[in-house]
Amino acid sequence: MELKEIAPEIFCLKVAIDLSEEHVNLYILRGKVPTLIDAGTNTPEVYQAIQEALQELGIQRLEQVLLTHWHVDHAGGAENLRKDGARILIGKRDYEEWVDFCSGKSFKVFEEYAGQVWGVPPEQLAMILKYNKKLAYLTALPEEVAKIEVGEVIPAGNGTLKTILTPGHTAGHMSYYEEDLGLLFSGDFLLPDVVPYPGAWLENGAIVSGLPSYMRALERVEFLGAKAYFPAHGNARRTPASRCMEIRNQILRQIDRYTPSGSVYAGGLELSKGHFNPLSAFAYMHYVFGWDSLKFPSTASKTASMS
Numbered sequence: 651m652e653l654k655e656i657a658p659e660i661f662c663l664k665v666a667i668d669l670s671e672e673h674v675n676l677y678i679l680r681g682k683v684p685t686l687i688d689a690g691t692n693t694p695e696v697y698q699a700i701q702e703a704l705q706e707l708g709i710q711r712l713e714q715v716l717l718t719h720w721h722v723d724h725a726g727g728a729e730n731l732r733k734d735g736a737r738i739l740i741g742k743r744d745y746e747e748w749v750d751f752c753s754g755k756s757f758k759v760f761e762e763y764a765g766q767v768w769g770v771p772p773e774q775l776a777m778i779l780k781y782n783k784k785l786a787y788l789t790a791l792p793e794e795v796a797k798i799e800v801g802e803v804i805p806a807g808n809g810t811l812k813t814i815l816t817p818g819h820t821a822g823h824m825s826y827y828e829e830d831l832g833l834l835f836s837g838d839f840l841l842p843d844v845v846p847y848p849g850a851w852l853e854n855g856a857i858v859s860g861l862p863s864y865m866r867a868l869e870r871v872e873f874l875g876a877k878a879y880f881p882a883h884g885n886a887r888r889t890p891a892s893r894c895m896e897i898r899n900q901i902l903r904q905i906d907r908y909t910p911s912g913s914v915y916a917g918g919l920e921l922s923k924g925h926f927n928p929l930s931a932f933a934y935m936h937y938v939f940g941w942d943s944l945k946f947p948s949t950a951s952k953t954a955s956m957s
């Protein structure tokens with residue numbers, strides 16, 4: 651575990667995880683309202699690292715855990731911290747996705763949809779599902795959560811955090827903004843080294859890509875006036891506005907260059923140069939689906955509707 655003060659009374663705790671990313675950053679705000687942003691995976695190692703960090707900082711009890719999104723490397727360990735007395739806060743839509751993941755509903759939807767609409771062959775589909783189902787061991791749905799309102803201002807540390815809805819990677823992804831210092835805790839919304847893959851979710855019975863809402867969120871955050879951002883993976887950086895612009899331009903260039911070559915599965919496979927890997931295939935298909943929905947909005951919504 652690596653603990654570093656990144657702003658007065660604000661600390662970054664970098665913990666190792668065994669996933670596509672090797673580390674996840676959790677942020678601790680010391681002071682009147684001891685707060686943790688994101689909880690890591692549900693593993694003894696991560697729990698231990700958090701306890702050690704709290705001890706080192708002289709924090710007796712965490713008041714609250716603010717989750718950026720429900721994915722296992724960010725929210726997985728929250729239930730352990732709730733049992734220790736912390737309040738767990740998460741965006742409403744993300745909580746629903748988390749429930750669907752834990753109940754297995756999202757696997758069922760993905761299986762149907764990816765097989766029928768994205769054209770994933772049965773054998774490859776089984777491999778993707780197997781990988782994703784394995785992730786369920788890394789998360790525990792808390793018995794009780796508080797659902798965050800958009801724009802809510804939450805006392806945290808010695809100041810406040812404003813909740814900024816930044817969907818795309820997940821439907822209810824939240825970023826937390828320390829307005830006085832101009833610091834944005836950006837979760838997987840804004841990453842310094844990669845473009846987060848756009849998620850897909852059910853909306854009125856149809857699967858939609860997160861990419862259009864992601865593009866809008868990038869535009870909003872570009873004009874937030876934040877001075878620096880603290881991402882969930884990689885190092886803190888200055889000028890989040892320029893990173894927003896950079897990612898938007900990168901996505902627009904990809905869409906421009908992209909020519910659909912059949913199914914979403916075929917497009918995803920092309921991105922991985924014909925080599926199938928369950929993890930990258932999952933992410934690549936989400937890109938292709940997103941590009942499709944931005945390039946040909948009408949076709950994408952037509953093929954996306956499920957009976």
Ligand SMILES: [Zn+2]
Nearest residue numbers: 721723838882
């Ligand atoms: Zn992540």
